[in-house]
Amino acid sequence: MSHHDKPAGRKSEGWEPKIVAIVCNWCTYAGADLAGISRIQYPPNVRIIRVPCTGRINPFYVVKVLQAGADGVLVSGCHPGECHYISGNLSARRKFATLKSFLNYIGIEDGRTTFTWVSASEGERFAQVVKAVTERVKALGPATKLVKKLRDADVAVAK
Amino acid sequence: MEKVEKKLREEAKKLLAEKKVDVVVGYEAGTLPLTATPVFITAPEEADRLVWNAFCHHNLAKYVHDLISANRDSQKRLKPEDRKRKVVGVVTKGCTSRSLVIHLQERQYERLDLSILGVPCTGYVDRRALAEKLGGEEILEGSLDGANLKIRTASGEKTIAVKDVLAANCVTCRFNNPVISDVMLGEPAPAMNPAAExxxxxxxxxxxxxxxxxxxxxxxxxxxxxxxxxxxxxxxxxxxxxxxxxxxxxxxxxxxxxxxxxxxxxxxxxxxxxxxxxxxxxxxxxxxxxxxxxxxxxxxxxxxxxNQRAGEKIDFPAPLQDQRMDDKEDFIFNPGGGH
CATH class of the missing domain: 1.10.1060 (Fumarate Reductase Iron-sulfur Protein; Chain B, domain 2)
Structure with missing residues (x-):
């Protein structure tokens, strides 16, 4: 098998998914912090990007993350009604409802993208979410759709 | 259709003569048979170039936006009181009117910048579907005869029903008439088959x-x-x-x-x-x-x-400009259910 077909070494035995979590500063990031302070264990597969509010997340972030080769994307913010900026998460909810539906429609697996709410007091829930998302993505295997593969081809040529 | 066309020319002529609009964006006969092309009419005597038929497929809202924003940009250095509004008259079918509504919802220009000449629409001919029906043969001559197209190609005369070559979006259209207009030309057209949308x-x-x-x-x-x-x-x-x-x-x-x-x-x-x-x-x-x-x-x-369709209601925010506490959220992930 050439490097062009599959991203090198990703389907091997010890494969661990890479999950990008885009979370809001006021709720989920604090929730993740609480999970840390409380020493709650959760899988280390998640890379966290902190943004001021879920309303600030350009839907393009999610698509770019998928294109860059992440196996899963998690977006999380304050529960509806608890937004620091009053309604940022409500705008985000409309954007993500349509974004997820459209991603599913073109054939991206449902488990690749996850949207949820975790408040600052829900450290336990944050760990639970990350665990569940990691399991879901693991079951799906490495991402192949929408992923930019040219980089791997370049590596192959360089070799 | 001919009646609408006649009224359209009269109305455009009137608007231009009374200086109520600076330009009328509409359609004129294309250079090839059975086509129409966008036209910008600025003098009343030119209004007779306007046509309205089953070949007018362009969404003219695009040109309205271009014209108004170009006019605004050209006056950036003038004092606000010296700036002149450019009023655009636009021949508007259902889809064009919804695009205008979207522009208005998104505050691209004001309603005062527009004079909307509403026309009823029964769908337009899909160029590709027509070419397929003719087996790729070139149309040498063509005319619209009621609900049929009379076409002469190298291999002879052909008659094709307009409804067989309508564009896919027209076949299931529910907005056959403009949702907003200043003047409606002709009787409203019936909806197509929106149930199969x-x-x-x-x-x-x-x-x-x-x-x-x-x-x-x-x-x-x-x-x-x-x-x-x-x-x-x-x-x-x-x-x-x-x-x-x-x-x-x-x-x-x-x-x-x-x-x-x-x-x-x-x-x-x-x-x-x-x-x-x-x-x-x-x-x-x-x-x-x-x-x-x-x-x-x-x-x-x-x-x-x-529960909204794009550009359907003018006094309503666009779907992604708006939000509700009780929006559906079945897609929200909930491990263990509830919190």
């Missing part, structure tokens, strides 16, 4: 994700990224398109298929609650990419989730 989408949704992905890949592989779809789309009016931004560079310029897929995906996703299904992108695509299969899904979602 989402039939194609429902069918596609039933396929497995792998089948859908295969179809998406196949269609996007045709795309040469000429951006004709964007240029023709009345909702694509950003000064700098995300596709051309370099800081950050949203869309890669490599030949990797994912770059094209991401460009198309995001251009289409920008149309949530903004695509009026006018068919402009489809009709200008040189590669025949099945864009409607995807764009119509956004329209369906918008209706299912937010």
């Amino acid at each position: 989402y039939a194609e989408i429902d069918e596609f949704e039933k396929l497995s994700p792998e089948e859908r992905w295969a179809y998406f890949q196949k269609e996007m592989a045709k795309c040469i990224r000429c951006a004709a779809c964007r240029q023709a789309c009345p909702s694509c009016y950003c000064r700098t398109c995300f596709a051309e931004q370099s800081m950050p560079q949203w869309v890669g310029i490599s030949e990797d298929p994912s770059d094209t897929q991401v460009f198309q995906f995001m251009r289409m996703y920008h149309m949530v609650g903004r695509c009026v299904d006018c068919g402009s992108c489809v009709s200008v695509c040189p590669m025949g990419v099945d864009l409607r299969k995807f764009l119509k899904k956004l329209d369906k979602d918008c209706f299912v989730l937010f």
Whole structure:
């Protein structure tokens, strides 16, 4: 098998998914912090990007993350009604409802993208979410759709 | 149709003579048989060039936006009190009117900048469907005879019913009349077959994700990224398109298929609650990419989730400008259920 077909070494035995979590500063990031302070264990597969509010997340972030080769994307913010900026998460909810539906429609697996709410007091829930998302993505295997593969081809040529 | 055309010319002439509008954007007969092309009429005596028939497929809202923003830009250095409004008269069918509503919702210009000449629409002829019916033969001469097209090609005379070559978006259209107008020319047209509007989408949704992905890949592989779809789309009016931004560079310029897929995906996703299904992108695509299969899904979602159709109501915020506490959130992930 050439490097062009599959991203090198990703389907091997010890494969661990890479999950990008885009979370809001006021709720989920604090929730993740609480999970840390409380020493709650959760899988280390998640890379966290902190943004001021879920309303600030350009839907393009999610698509770019998928294109860059992440196996899963998690977006999380304050529960509806608890937004620091009053309604940022409500705008985000409309954007993500349509974004997820459209991603599913073109054939991206449902488990690749996850949207949820975790408040600052829900450290336990944050760990639970990350665990569940990691399991879901693991079951799906490495991402192949929408992923930019040219980089791997370049590596192959360089070799 | 002829009656509407006559009234349209009279009305345009009147508006221009009374200086109520600076320009009328409409359609004139194209240089090839059975075509129409956009025209900008600025003098009353030119108004007789206007036509209204089954070949008028362009969404003229695009030109309205271009004209008004160009006029505004040209007066940037003038004192506000010296600036002049450019009033644009526009021949408006159902889809064009919804695009105008979207522009107004998005505060691109004011209602006062427009004079809307509403026309009833019974659908337009799809150039590709017609070419297919003729087996690719060149149309030497053609005329519209009631509900039929009379065509002469190298192999002889042919009669084709207009309803057999209507564009896919027209066949299931529910907005055959403009949703807003200053003057309505002619009797309102009946709706087509809106009940079957989402039939194609429902069918596609039933396929497995792998089948859908295969179809998406196949269609996007045709795309040469000429951006004709964007240029023709009345909702694509950003000064700098995300596709051309370099800081950050949203869309890669490599030949990797994912770059094209991401460009198309995001251009289409920008149309949530903004695509009026006018068919402009489809009709200008040189590669025949099945864009409607995807764009119509956004329209369906918008209706299912937010109970709104793009550009339907003028005194209502657009779906993604608005939000409700009780919006549907079945897609929200909830491990262990509830919190």
